[in-house]
Amino acid sequence: MVDELLKHRTQLARPDVSTDEAQAVLAQHYGLSGDLAELGSQQDRNFRVDADEGRFVLKVTRVEYARVEIEAQNAALRHVGAKPGAPKVPEVVPSLGGEDIVSAAVREETYHVRLLTYLEGSPLTRRRHLGAESVAALGDVAGQLAAALKDFDHPGLERELQWDLRRAGPVALHLLSAMADVDLRKRIAEAMIGAMRKVQPLMPELRLQAVHQDVTDDNVVSRVDSGGRLIPDGVIDFGDVLKGWVVADLAVTCASLLHHAGGDPFTILPAVKAFHAAYPLTDAELTALWPLIVARACVLVASSAHQLEVDPENAYAASNAAHEREIFDVAVSVPNELMEHAIRKAVARERQPAPSEMHGRLLPDLNAASVGIVDLSVLGPHLPADRWHYEDTEALLLQSAARAAGAAATRYGEYRLTETRLLQASAPRTFALHVDLCLHGQTAVHAPFAGRLHQGGGKLILSGEGLHLHLYGVEADDPAEGTLEPGARIGLVPGEPSALRFLRVQLCTVLDMDPPAFAAPHQAEAWGRLCPSPETILGFGCDAPLPDAAALLQRRHRHYARPQKNYYRMPPQIERGWKEHLFDLEGRAYLDMVNNVTLVGHGHSRLSAAVGRQWSLLNTNSRFHYAAVAEFSERLAALAPEGLDTVFLVNSGSEANDLALRLAWAASGARNVVSLLEAYHGWTVASDAVSTSIADNPQALTTRPDWVHPVVSPNTYRGPFRGEGSTGDYVDAVSRKLRELDEKGGKLAGFISEPVYGNAGGIPLPPGYLEAVYALVRARGGVCIADEVQVGYGRLGHYFWGFEQQGVVPDIITVAKGMGNGHPLGAVITRRTIADALEEEGYFFSSAGGSPVSSVVGLTVLDILHDEALTENARSVGDYLKGRLEALVERFPLAGAVHGMGLYLGVEFVRDRETLEPATEETAAICDRLLDLGVIMQPTGDHLNVLKIKPPLCLARESADFFADTLGRVLEEGW
Known part of the structure; x- marks a missing residue:
């Protein structure tokens, strides 16, 4: 339960102190004057002071927070400041009377007042996007700070604070009691209860020490690296320092990253890896980390809602409410088991999966040797060049293969080109976590292991010991729930024996989870742990080989001469193209905005057919006499x-x-x-x-x-x-x-x-x-x-x-x-x-x-140039795109100018429009960020500060919009 002191503190509004009153306090106790600007805070009043003597922060705290707690914060600042290699922290400035903390009366209220030096740097909060370098640096700062506080102790660390994740469950439920949004209240309560159930058995093993408990995007300052990225290197606001769990410190940091994640919780992994490298986590802490991130998200949303009820004029709490809601939504969007595996893999502390007991075959009457395997990958020979993106392609190919072989199946663990999507900023879910089969009606389906059979979500589920079989397209013999032994018949594929029907087979290790059919490539390995291959129960080989672009790049470098460079430090493995799009082996589509070699577009069927026919007839050197060379020379001269x-x-x-x-x-x-x-x-x-x-x-x-x-x-x-x-x-x-x-x-x-x-x-x-x-x-x-x-x-x-x-x-x-x-x-x-x-x-x-x-x-x-009017397309789409890009120049000072015409354009980036200092590093970083968002782009010019925009001439207007929108997003959000 939440004690009375903590309940009381949750009801407190910030100190009621105006800027003029803060100036009076500053002059009286510190002998300073200057310009004051209020800084955000949930429960304190903080003012930035610009004085002739320097820049400071004046902190005003309610006396309900005991003086010994404030003393602990000052002591922690001094302790960390004296540690070699620790992050930068503010310094405590004594008052005129030599005190670190003074009591100041404002309109019959008394407050604790302190003055700290102002730590220069940029906060992360204002950047919508944080790159992996920034995320890792934040994790490293948090880890280094935790290491620096390891040997710090103070009586004021034993305190009742709503942000202490050891009390997260009772605090959140208390804060929720008056929440008006019933649906949100229910979601938060369910998420908190689920998280604390996972943490509770681990509590005795979680290390306790002095922790900052608030190393977030708000409370760090960053330097700007040569590429314009923010790299955290200092920590401010020790207001939540207490004795708590080490892993809770990291959980707070990771939760703050989730509103920069674009909906992807895996964004935190560089921070986890960096924290672990600076201050290694124990096995229990790795298990507890994600549930504590969920708990922190719950407390954030509940606290903001509660604080705004107590203090409606709190602009800081109001501005944070939206991104705290986003933190919560991302935190509850994935199962705990998925994130635990991803976290463990990031720090190389994975657990071996428990062996599953699978005794029999799902389809014992099926001749495994006669199953035709349909390849739907990027290099799949079954995918027609112009039908890969049609909705019915998979079904038609399965049916065709089944008619030829008697039965057909897709492959598990395959990155399907049929699941890719064009002009998307995030990688689509292309990794198949299931197998689809095309079988004749009346094919018998049997239990491959013992379990309880039940129905849910339009499918049959056989739940065994640590393994659950999900079946779509099976008609159960007995519609009632019941227990089956290995080999017992579940039911039949419906339909006449002559008819072809579809069956989907998927395994899952998590009870009561409705697993997705596909996973995004960067999450595929983790999802594969939760949804293992059904190859064993099917009895035939259906696992797709996994591509390894990094290993291939090593092979390339081993024998391919070094002066022959490749685009990007970690390039995607591109193996297919279509019009102005390129596809990597994981089924990710990229908009090709740089490939002036491919004038009429990638994978053009007319060109492919013409080349194939000529190869089948003749290819030799030009000193032989044949028609094509005469005709081509004539056509060129006429141009x-x-x-x-x-x-x-x-x-x-x-x-x-x-x-x-x-x-x-x-x-x-x-x-x-x-x-x-x-x-x-x-x-x-x-x-x-x-x-x-x-x-x-x-x-x-x-x-x-x-x-x-x-x-x-x-x-x-x-x-x-x-x-x-x-x-x-x-x-x-x-x-x-x-x-x-x-x-x-x-x-x-x-x-x-x-x-x-x-x-x-x-x-x-x-x-x-x-x-x-x-x-x-x-x-x-x-x-x-x-x-x-x-x-x-x-x-x-x-x-x-x-x-x-x-x-x-x-x-x-x-x-x-x-x-x-x-x-x-x-x-x-x-x-x-x-x-x-x-x-x-x-x-x-x-x-x-x-x-x-x-x-x-x-x-x-x-x-093709003539028949498809591609020169005219270069003019119309090129002029339209140039207009879109010129609009970006008006919005963003870094974009200095747009050059060129048609579909040969350049956007030049400069740090100063007067001196034209080239933004070389920024341009390289922008190109990398564009790649993350699905656009192939490279720099050009002597200073490598110009985007080289020269796509295939078939570029569609919607593709031009996607490029301009994406570039605008990068300039807006950062890289």
Whole structure:
């Protein structure tokens, strides 16, 4: 029961002290004056003081809290402050009379008053999302503080406090007695009773010591790391310090995280792991942790409701009420057994599952060898390319397999592509915790173990010793509940023997739980413990192999050369694509916003069919005579401006730019080439030589050969000359470089640039820039090369080629990437005279560049571009998306600008819009957070501070909305 003192304290409102009265107390007892601002508190009055002498916190407490309790708080602060390696804590400031605590009278009321130094830093509460690094750091702070308090003792620690989880049950029930919301009151009471039933047997084993009891997102201060994440490193507000359970301290911390969890209780696990590393938990404490988190959630909601009844003007309690309700909802959303296993796995203290007694087969009359297994995984051969997402796909495939084999089954533990969902911020539940079978009617179903048979929720349940069998689609022989021995018949699959019917089989180790059919990938292992495979009772192999992306990544690194990098530190294993979506092996769908290689979309059935047919007919090198290479060359020449009528076919953009440089050398008889700083043109010796992007090659600016002459980047956003009026300044920079070359007697071979600054994030060149530069180059006998590898081929929407935006015609066009939709294909389009100049050096060929398959790929991509109006889609959806992104620039200072057009866009992040300091680390963190929310995105630019937005041209408007909404969410919530 709750004693009278505690009951009395729960009825107390905060001290009735105004800001003016607090200033008077501050001046009288501490000789300080300054600006005061009230800080939130449930039962105290706290004021931040900004004085000439520094920043402080004035704490006003009711005298119903004994002085010895306040003394214990001060002593704890000093104790922790003296501990090396402990978290930062405030310091106690003595009064003018040298007292740590003074008694102050305000309007006939006397209060305890203290002054503490103000601990600078950012609270976590305001961040809706906390990344794993922040969560782990909070757990580490809590663990380090618990370790620092281990040897602290004080008479004031023995106190009656409603937040003491040793008294959680009686306190919550007392607070609930006057709650008006009957349904919520009932939910809280049931949850509290269930939690305390689990904790009670463990109480004698739970360690007692001095604990802070309130290391929450409210009561820590954080530094901001280089990526903009909040990393807790200090603790404030020792108002709840007492002698209590060590594990209760962690429970309070974990509960505070649940309103940052997005509904996912597994969010706490990094905190648990970090706390355990700093201050190891015992076996009993690991078992008690989740029930105590539930108990804390119950007390929070009940206390807020009660406090608002006592003190309706308490804005702090009112503002906390919503997220405390969210904490409670998340805490009661999962079974205790699930969280206990997840917690134990996080600290590597798992329990071995008890062996289950299963003596017989569920379907003894079924010929196990004749069961057809239907593969519904991401790589499943049974899933048609365009039907994986239809609602009836699973049933149709099961029926088809059953007709062929006599019976069919899905696989347990399989990540089903059929269960994935597009454009979702959270991973869908794709992990199958059951097996579905398609059987003939009248198939007998038997008890595989002894148990009590009963019905519930439209299914039969056989409950045995620690194991429960859930059956959907069985007609019981006896509708009454009863006990069955192993092998006894349960009933039949209904229907005629010639008819096919469905049966679902699922095991569960928890009594009275209605287990889910599927689990989210990150919860799959824990749910698998609660819902083990029914393979043993079915008598045939139905367990799906589990993917291991981490092990595969190790294999990749073992033999794949290190310079060939992969996206992300811990990348998902992507094995399938469809339109603008990618799928990992766990069935998670990602919106692909970066893949300019796949111009017409992933998994295009028309392209697949065309390639398959050509492979079945012929594939060889381009020196053979066949129709496709002639037709493709003709189509490419027709896309180019008049006069550019000659085509080379190669394997990549790097080879295309390399060949373009060779053509410039051959046509001009010179060697010197002018290129732009911040540009990327490829990886071959020549194309790398004219690439100056330090993001791709940190040594780029110091390792250029002497024939390369870089000029200042015409970056109108962050270059030395800005805005559309900067054209003349940037042209003068090229002119100066050319005059330097003239003075040295050097002849000019050519000039190479992207017509839109792709590598810098899609920044358009200043108006008239290429027209002026091309004239300067041609006046010296040079050749003008337009690198359209990234920005051309319809991607800009408003133009098919990027150079059209500048109103010029180059001498050489290079193109690759999207023209093959991921197939290795590139092209150089030029004038006949330039092409013929190369022949004087010898002939040229590319084994795969113009092969029959490559040519058919190129032709089919062009057909799809036309027939599906993808250039027009790039214009309409691209313009719409750019507008959505520009709206984000208006809302969030970190987003400095939106560059580009069509579906080649860039969002540039800066820490300061005046200095344009690049937000490099923040951009990387934003990309990681976008991945968590289902969007593939990568940074670009020399400072890697620009989002490289170049998705397949089939991007739907709803996908553009999902991307803009998700990016807005990240900027709003944090990363």
